[in-house]
Amino acid sequence: MPVLLVAEQALNGLQYGMMLFLMAAGLTLVFGVMGLINLAHGSLYMVGAFACAWIAAATGWFWLGLLASLIAAAAAGALIEILVIRRLYSRDHLDQVLATFALILVFSEGTRWLFGSFPLYLSLPPALTGAVTLPGGLQYPLFRLVIILVGGAVAVGLWLMITRTRLGIRIRAGEADREMIAALGVDISRLYTIVFALGAALAGLAGALVGSIQSVQVGMGEPVLILAFVTVVIGGIGSIKGALIGALLVGMTDTLGKALLPGVLARFMDASSANTIGASLASMLIYILMAVVLILRPQGLFGARA
Template sequence: MTAALFFEQLLNGLQFGVTLFLMAAGLTLVFGVMGLINLAHGSLYMVGAFACAAVAAATGSFWLGLVASIVAAAFAGALIEMTVIRRLYNRDHLDQVLATFALILIFSEGCRFIFGSFPLFLDVPAILAGPITLPGGLPYPIYRLSIIVVGGLVALGLYLLIAKTRLGIRIRAGEADREMIAALGVDIRTLYTIVFALGAGLAGFAGALVGALQSVQVGMGEPVLILAFVVIVIGGIGSIKGALIASILVGIVDTLGRVSLPSLFGLFMDPSAANSIGSSLSSMLIYVLMAVVLIFKPEGLVSQNG
């Protein structure tokens, strides 16, 4: 692997990690504050992608589509929190899994009914189309680089929200002792709805950003949901900082593994076998990473208060 290829794949891994963070940040907030296992989080990612594609197609503006993705996913999140999720907080995790799995089916069939079974496509806006030349003469897509920058800004915004605002104080207090802040007069139901809608909006935003890199289709959120759960386990449940670190780590390990392992096995195997074995092992790397982290740090890389 040449230095240029390594640096390009490192950037791809960083971009993948940033999109994972947008997905996992909301999930870890919901899990940490509410103690809720929300399997429908991937469906909110899908809702954001479809909303962006539909609005962009109707208006010709990708930017309006991005706004629509956040609004649609946050509205859908607030709606299901008030109508379904609110009844699950005091139920055991099996009930939460079954109820949110049912929501996956409802959202999938609803999107299929509204938009059809065929995938939709999002065009990258003209200002972000094409490559940019990085130091060293490496061309790299502007859009992917923009995702990295936007993800960093979102991470900074979440940090400021959680650490510096009154809402953030209430969210952190809700993680520590929800009964106590309820006794102090905080409307815990409203707080939960806000947290859930915030997480849903982030998921929808991630879906819209990724939708311009791949097709927008029914079921696109489930594979990302699995990776998001891996991220919050590695990073530490309830920790935004941990989710950011773990997302970047998972993105880089997954991307570099998919590129380097087939080449590595190709040094002493025929190309077809090397590609087959390398691809199979590369898909396992993030789970090996999760196992190693759990062996040495069962609570994750960053504690819940991190």
């Protein structure tokens, strides 16, 4: 198998993993700090994508659309936390699932009412189009490299925030013992709103970046949400490091599996069967990976033991 093909697919897996990290980082913060199962996280991803597409189309400035994705997703996240989510913290997880599933329907129908059922498309600025030549002669799209760099920068920024800032200390304390930090005078409701808005902003950024290489459409967040949950389970609930490692594992496993498995199986069977079986096995690989991690380490790779 050509080395350049493997290298290209590895970069695709890295780019996919960084996109999943942006989704999973916010999800694991909300899940770990607030103990909330938020099925509406994918809808915030969709909000960011539509905000970016609409503002970029209206103004002609992609960068303004990217900023709008952060603001719109964070504002939507803060609003639903105050109006809906705040009433669910003391409720059973089933109530949280039902309420946030209802939010998916509200966001989907509201977005369809505002923008219609047809997909939107984002145009990249000239500075981000084209390909760059990497060592070995590999031509790779510049914007996909930008996504990788943005994901890495966000990972470093989150690590610095969690470990070096007062907000990060409060987030870690809230994850460990929310009753104690409330007793010490920390406004726990405000902290939860900030955490939820931060997670929403990261999801919105992921939606805007992915919407720039795919179409922006209603319901685009649900498939990504499933993979984000898988990433959180693999990495460990509440761990940013776990979200990053889990996202990279899922991205690489999914991308390389789909690209390489049919070719490997073709050495032992006919091409048609190899393509069919390879595609089926590739779609199962990330769930097999999750099962193996849970068997060996039930709390996830970097999750704390209960």
